[in-house]
Amino acid sequence: MPSNAPRILITDDQPDVRESLRLLLKSEGFRTDTAASPEATLAAVDAGRPDLVLMDMNYSQDTTSGQEGLALLERLAAREPALPVIVMTAWGSIDLAVEAMRRGAKDFVQKPWENARLLATLRTHLELAAALGRSRRLEAENRILREGAPAIVATSPSMVQVMEMVRRIGPSDASVLITGENGTGKSLLAQALHAASSRADKPLLTLNAGGLSEGVLESELFGHVKGAFTDAKAERAGRFELADGGTLFLDEIANAPLPLQAKLLRVLETGEFERVGSSRTLRADVRILSATNADLDAEVAAGRFRQDLRFRLDTIELRVPPLRERPEDILPLAMRFLEEKAGRYRKEVAGFDAGAQKALLAHPWRGNVRELSHAVERSLLMAPGPWITAPDLLLGARGTASTSLEDLGLEDMEALLIRKALARHGGATAAAEALGLSRSAMYRRMAKLGISP
Numbered sequence: 001m002p003s004n005a006p007r008i009l010i011t012d013d014q015p016d017v018r019e020s021l022r023l024l025l026k027s028e029g030f031r032t033d034t035a036a037s038p039e040a041t042l043a044a045v046d047a048g049r050p051d052l053v054l055m056d057m058n059y060s061q062d063t064t065s066g067q068e069g070l071a072l073l074e075r076l077a078a079r080e081p082a083l084p085v086i087v088m089t090a091w092g093s094i095d096l097a098v099e100a101m102r103r104g105a106k107d108f109v110q111k112p113w114e115n116a117r118l119l120a121t122l123r124t125h126l127e128l129a130a131a132l133g134r135s136r137r138l139e140a141e142n143r144i145l146r147e148g149a150p151a152i153v154a155t156s157p158s159m160v161q162v163m164e165m166v167r168r169i170g171p172s173d174a175s176v177l178i179t180g181e182n183g184t185g186k187s188l189l190a191q192a193l194h195a196a197s198s199r200a201d202k203p204l205l206t207l208n209a210g211g212l213s214e215g216v217l218e219s220e221l222f223g224h225v226k227g228a229f230t231d232a233k234a235e236r237a238g239r240f241e242l243a244d245g246g247t248l249f250l251d252e253i254a255n256a257p258l259p260l261q262a263k264l265l266r267v268l269e270t271g272e273f274e275r276v277g278s279s280r281t282l283r284a285d286v287r288i289l290s291a292t293n294a295d296l297d298a299e300v301a302a303g304r305f306r307q308d309l310r311f312r313l314d315t316i317e318l319r320v321p322p323l324r325e326r327p328e329d330i331l332p333l334a335m336r337f338l339e340e341k342a343g344r345y346r347k348e349v350a351g352f353d354a355g356a357q358k359a360l361l362a363h364p365w366r367g368n369v370r371e372l373s374h375a376v377e378r379s380l381l382m383a384p385g386p387w388i389t390a391p392d393l394l395l396g397a398r399g400t401a402s403t404s405l406e407d408l409g410l411e412d413m414e415a416l417l418i419r420k421a422l423a424r425h426g427g428a429t430a431a432a433e434a435l436g437l438s439r440s441a442m443y444r445r446m447a448k449l450g451i452s453p
Helices: 015-027 038-047 067-079 094-102 115-145 157-169 186-195 214-222 258-270 296-301 307-313 327-345 354-362 368-382 410-425 428-435 439-449
Strands: 007-011 031-035 052-056 085-090 107-111 176-179 204-208 247-251 272-274 281-283 287-292 316-319
Touching: 007 015, 007 038, 015 031, 015 115, 031 038, 038 052, 038 067, 052 067, 052 115, 067 085, 067 094, 085 094, 085 115, 094 107, 107 115, 115 327, 115 354, 115 428, 157 186, 157 316, 176 186, 186 204, 186 247, 186 287, 204 214, 214 258, 214 272, 258 272, 258 307, 296 307, 327 354, 327 368, 354 368, 354 410, 410 428, 410 439, 428 439
Parallel strands: 007 031, 007 052, 052 085, 085 107, 176 287, 176 316, 204 247, 247 287
Antiparallel strands: 272 281
16 A cells, blocks of 8 residues: 555444444555544554544443543644544434534544445545645745745645746746736735845835826826826826836736826836926836736737737736636635634634535635635634634625525525535536435435436
C-alpha cells in the first residue's frame, strides 16, 4: 500500500467492528490503525497523527449514553483542532450524533453502516482536510512575493498558475491588464503585482475610471490649477504626479470616456501630461496596472475603446478565474474570511460544520469571492453557537422568497439535497455516489419525489 495513502484511526470497543472496518478500508486503499478505548485512541493520536478518526460513541464503561465518546471528542479537539473526526452511532442515537457535531465532529454514520455511504463520507472529509492543508502551505508561499503583499488564497491549479504569473511579471515595469468577473479579486492581484515589483516602497494609487464624469476623471488623473473650472479653488496634483516612481491602478478601464483615452495613451507612451487649465508639461514615471470585467476586444469593435490604448495597457493580460472555476479555494477562502471577521466582531467560532462546508461547495457563487466574503460575515452574525451551520449561511436566492431550511419537512429537505447534487454533479450516477446512494436507490428516491433525471 502506498506510504502516502490516507491513514484512518478506527476506535471501537468491539473487536468484530474494528476488524470489519479495517478490512473494508484496506480494500479501498486506506492505511488503518485501531484502538479499543478512549485512552488507546489518544495514545494512538499522540504516537502519529492520523488523517482522520472514525470513532464509536460508547465504550465498555458506558454502553448507552455516549458520554465517553463526547468526552473523547473534546480531548481530541484540544490535542488536534484540525483533525477530522467522524462518529458512529446506532439508529436510535441521532440526538447524540447532533451533539457530537456541536462539539467538533465533522459528520456521523449510523450503525449498521452502508459501505458506500461510509466510504463517501470518509473521502469527502479527507479531501476537505487536504484542501485546507494545501491552502495553509500555499498561503505561506504566496508571502514570498514581498513583505506587505496581500495574502491570496491559491490552492486551485488555475490560481496557482495566476500567482506564478505574478511572480514572473511582478518585478518588471510591464503594463498589466487584469481581467475577470466582478468580485474575483482583481484589486488584490494589482496589490500583489506592486508588492512584487522594484517599486514596492513607492506609492500604489487606485482610481476607478468608470465611476467619475469625464471632467472629474481628467482632474483626478492629471490634476488642475486654481481657476481651471468652477470648483477649482486651489491647485491640486493628480494621480500621475502622486504616483511618480510607483504604480497607478486604473480599475474599470473599459468605462473611461473616449476623449480621455487619447490623453491616457499619450501619457503611457511619453510619460508627459498637463494639469487641467495649465500649459506646462509635466512628466511622471509610473507603472500602469488596469482592470476590467468587460470584453475589451468587443469594446474596440463597437468603437467604444481605442485599439492603440488597448495594446498599450495589456503588454501582459492576467485573467482571474471566477470562483466556480476554482472550487478548491472555496473552503480555504471561507476559513480566511471567518478568522478575519471573527476578530472584527470579537466572536469565538470553531469553524464550519460538515453541512455548512457542503453548502459552501454546492453554491454557484455568481458574485465570486466578494459574495463569499459577505456570506461568511452574515453567517458569523447569524450563528448562535461556535459552529457555522448550513442554515446560518442563508444561501437561498437573495431577494426572492425562499423557505428556511428549518421550515422544510423531511421529504422537502431530501428533494432539495438531491436537486443540488444533480445540479452540481451533472447526472444521477455521480450525484448518487456523492450522496452515498446506489444508482438504483437514487432513481427510486427521485421517482418518489417527482424529480426528473
